[in-house]
Amino acid sequence: MITLAISTFGNRVSARLDCAESILLVIIRDGVVASRTPMNLLPHGKRQILERLGVDVLICGGLTRKCVSVARGSRIRVIPWVQGDVEDVLAHFMQHELTPTS
């Protein structure tokens, strides 16, 4: 099972993780999307919230240097600087066309 989070702005991937106010939480079982839950995020403590949600992989837009530093200390694998429609991005991830860098 993989718990995937995509930081969102409307139907797009949010352009900056530090400013993102919502995520789409996707549970993937046996290579199939089992559930999708849109959630709001608080401005601070995003990493802790994502860790508590058991997120394995985070797809997001731009990362500030501070965000990069914080992400390094996390067990969550991050796919940053992604741009596009959330559905397209999810489809690419399901087809293993997006790979975590950390």
Added chain:
Amino acid sequence: MRATLRARPSPRFANTILDSIADGVFTVDTAMRITSFNRAAERITGVLRDSAVGQYCFEVLRANICEQTCALRCSFETGGETIGKQVNILRADGREIPISISTAVLHDEAGAIVGGVESFRDLSVIEELRKEIAGRYTFQDIVSKNHAIGKLFDIMPYVAESESSVLLQGPSGSGKELFARAIHNLSPRAQGPFVAVNCGALPDALLESELFGYVQGAFTDARKDKPGRFALAEGGSLFLDEVDSLPRATQVKLLRVLQEREYTPLGASRAVKTSVRVIAASKEDLATLVESGSFRDDLYFRLNVVKLTLPPLSARRDDIPLLVHRFIETLNLRMDRGITGVSEDVMELLMQHPFPGNVRELENILEHAFIMCRGEVIGLPHLPPEIVQRRATIAVEPLSPFDSLERQAIVDAMARHDGVKVRVAQALGIHRSSLWRLMKKHGLR
């Protein structure tokens, strides 16, 4: 007289005009997709025109307001303009840079909205100059323009984000608790409690029960369960001040908490899991105490994951004018007063005072002066007598005439120019590096 544009410029002509402008300029359609992007916009954002055109502006500019309070969208909704709004953008290389933006709506000949235009100016250089001139760093409630404190400000957000234990070392009154609170407030635990314990103020016999709590029947007076400070700080941060005064037995128990993330309340049969970040502070050098055998080395290494050393106020005299202003602002609010400042001779005295009690002593001196002063400016008669008497003692100490004059000139200039070194150096007609050297020589920094 009204000017009328008779000929519509060709797109190429318009691009040439836009490219000759030093500010970044782009236009969008009503769907927020970029329709033009000038050369300065390429330089500031690091995104090429060909990549930018056709994209959503919020995915190219990545400003911190794009997703909440977009200035262009606001212009579309109100028809009004935004002028000189300061925001920051995230460049493709991960660098955040400050810019000021102005927006306006574009109409067609029939008056219908067809898009918007945004111009933006890179404020990086101005911001750097501002910091250089003001030399002022603010961090939560801590004010300083001191170089050493500025370095601490730089790393504190990263320290705060981590879950590591932090050791704050510095003399009494140097602001260790203020720094601890700042770390907590900036951390992901900010919504949790911040609990402070002065280990040196509690008798050894009480310390353990204070920290870990006890259960009913643990001892004669334990009539009901009492949570300890660890329990009260659950999900937040526990600030252990004067950690050097912990008895050896309690040191062992604290070590276990840090290692195992659990503790056992007095009289309990089971350990309790804990999620508390420990921020410890000591006025003594813990490494020296480890060498002398009075502090456990294993606990020291656990606490000393990140060590921040706070300088005494005597080593950051350039902060005194700034701190005086800050305390006057705070005390005016707290005591409902209208004090406007201190006299020149008071500032001169404060710049020379050794401040064994550090920032706390300065605050106490000003609080005393607030009580004594009935006017708007604090003068020498309003200061605690021992401070003024000490000045008289210092004044009769033999100093070489030249050194004395040199020191006095710097102190006077610092007081006159609120400690802003660029201005102090200019006033003295010397280079900033010479000023630094002389301040060091006279113990003024």
